[in-house]
Amino acid sequence: MTSDCVARLQAITEDESTLRAGLPLTMSEQEDLAGISHPSQRVEWLACRVAIRQLTESQGMPYWGLQKDEFGKPYLIDSPWHISLSHTAGWAAAVLHRSRPVGIDIEPIREQFRRVVPRVLSESEITHAGGEPNRLAVYWCAKEALYKLYGKRQLTFREHLHIEPFADGASHLIGHVRLPDHKEQLIIQCFQAGPGLLAVAY
DSSP, X not given: OOSSEEEEEEEOOSOHHHHHTTOOOOHHHHHHHHTOOOHHXXXXXXXXHHHXXXXXXXXXXXXXXXXXXXXXXXXXXXXOOXXXXXXXXXXXXXXXXXXXXXXXXXXXXXXXXXXXXXXXXXXXXXXXXXXXXXXXXXXXXXXXXXXXXXXXXXXXXHHHEEEOOOXXXXXXXXXXXEETTEEEEEEEEEEEETTEEEEEEO
């Protein structure tokens, strides 16, 4: 992506025991995993951690596992790099950024995006999307990446996260976080990949 930002998207082909073998899990991660009952969700959760471990080690850093901050956002133990994780059925994604908060999301392109539009898009975004499934998916995926980057609660997709209009097929988007006490413009890279779309905000 850039010299400071590296991402990994991979199909999940291993079972739970294979993914877990040799993967360091902190006590809090073990508790989180114990709280996931659905087998496929457990596999996706583990696959994300395998992906971030592989990314971390590919950059010459040891991987000691993840912790979460007070808002539930994961971070690497004993590393200043910023991370984000995403998964969907059959796919896991992870991203590392050397110096800036980062967010990643992967999404299949689904008809159900039409139903969630009113609660996640502004009026101008709704007009631009025009009910087109691919545009709706881009908005959704980009806003999810922004949400994960910001990493705090009390944030709504419709009111506080905004995506500037984009051309169909565009890979470079501009996003904004607009809160009463915080305004920020961010870059979002969006690609057709894996299950449908991959977005990385930084």
